[in-house]
Amino acid sequence: MHAGRSVEGMGCSTVGVVVLVTGVARHLGARFAAEVRRRPGVDRVVGVDVQPPGLPVEEPDGPAAPYTFHQLDLRRPVLSRVLAEYQVDTVVHLSVSATGLGSTNRSAVKESNVIGTMQLLGACQKAPGVRRLVVKSTTGVYGSAPRDPAVFSERIQPKDPPGGGFAKDAAEVEGYVRGFARRRPDVAVTVLRFANILGPSADTPLGEYFSLPVLPTVLGYDPRLQFVHEDDAVAVLCRAADEPLPGTVNTGTFNVAGEGVLLLSQCARRLGRPTLPVLLPAVSWMAVLARQTRLVDVSPEQLRLLTHGRVVDTTRLRETFGYRPAFSTPEAFADFAASRGPGLLPPERLAAVTDRLSALLGPDGPAAVPDAVPNRPRRPRS
């Protein structure tokens, strides 16, 4: 539904590209596979995942057939066959994820992330046809700690790296990818560190948190958060999977986040959801309880994010990679908020109360006040 807006910079220089996408059963993977299939020059898209895609990929107007799906477990060495069979030249690895498909068992998720990547890289190393590798990572590799710099650039080594969970998986995956890049210097390798992806239909753990009627927060902390809209995420992946545009470089490591920062308190107010500040130990305890009752999946690293926050520098994305996200962080959040129902304290209603009060103060007061309050940007600039 947002496809028309997100696809830009469709410059394509190669003909007959075969793209292999892992993790197509998930929302982002499915959207990327559909998007990249529409791009000129892409001959075939092969999607692999452990289970068939939940939502069928529809192609209402495109002449292209949907991608070829292969159900396989990345942890088993069967990918080489697929790579050889379709003569794949671009591999887009999207299956490194915080949550498992179907299983929430942490060790199974870790195995699928890390062992899966190792198998994938091993297969790629043996496949002479592979020319390009794109890996989806997370800004979680920087961790969230009070003793780290406020803004992470790609070069900063965090003092307090993530000690476990998905972020550690991603850090390990990045390590293996660096090793692969050394062994296969002829392959263009791109690592994209995404901030939390939000969108009207993206179902991420943070999205689940923001759907709670009352948001538990950590007392005494107001973390800075950054989001990237899923349209931008798909567009960045498409760019990375393609030849670089003139004057830009699309290999290397890039932070991907919308411009600007929102505080958690700000997010809650814009959503119209009341917050419930809780002492840090009690929050940890609540998170464990919520996990066990399968109410919401709040991982310890997500809890750290919601305590200390994290902001990354996106200068390299804009200047070297040559992509300026269409949605800023507030805009991405607004688009997400619009897709959720109104909270218990809708901002419109609060605004109406104050406006009504100031209207009562009559023409003596600055009459322009209701107009002076800028409308929040709900739509992207472009």
Next chain:
Amino acid sequence: MSAAAENVPGEAKVIPIESAPSWNSPDGPGLADRLAGAVGGALSGQLGPAATRMFGKGWEGRATERLAFLRRRLTGDYEVDEFGFDRELTEEVVLSLLRPLAEKYFRIDVQGIEHIPAEGGALIVANHSGTLPLDALMTQVVVHDHHPHRRHLRMLAADLVFVLPGVNELARKSGHTLACNEDAQALLERGEVVGVWPEGFKGIGKPFSERYKLQRFGRGGFVASALRAKVPIVPCSIVGAEETYPMIGNVKTLARLLGLPYVPVTPTFPWLGPLGMLPLPTKWTIRFGEPIATDGYPAEAADDPMLVFDLADEVRETIQHTLYHLLVQRRSVFF
């Protein structure tokens, strides 16, 4: 200010958001209507003239401004920068709360504010003292209030600040960040005025007997940051903060237990309980010295340890001499 104003036609347009649900619930007037009606009725009655008598003329205008501020806060309609600096909150709340302390309590005499550039980055380096970082907060107030361009001082704070709940939130919202090279350089390159207290805990937690003796200036990282960003260094000398909480003892065991750098004992704390937390009403002087230019050095100067140490020493000497100079001029600690 009359109840008639309640029905001005223009007020319906203040719901600009397409997703806005109808705020008039179908069953009768909503809370907003009832509240507005009640307030309107009261104001058109006897309360209106009474309010004018009480708050003076033009109170409606001020109240409208406060309501607009309240509206922005309640709906989250404000911006913070990447470091979490909330300009509106800082100007409207934090500085307003600190201002009486600076103007009425410490009666700060500000000198040399013209040495802070009107625009572009600058690094203010100051002496640290007084057990609690009141000197840093007061410097923030005077830089904003006395500078013709109302510049905001972005301070580099110890990591303890960002570990403590509550404190970290306030520090980030008032524009401060962790004292590390990356953050310092990022702020300076954005053209911000950055404040640093290089003595750190050695300076602020030194015993009263060593007052106005500058401690070691760390590793001189602040000089390297200024050299890389090519911004001037403005030495700043603060007199009066040393005597706000004269530290005559330090409960080291308790400090270790609490993970704090020191637990002070002053003539009033902890003997008088919470009352002992009250700073002594000393008379302060804050003097900003001649800026030390760094743009004349080559790009690799920041990696030259000798140059960095020399510059750090120069800044330190300047501050120390200015302190002695100001102390000689001072008539009394309290006046």
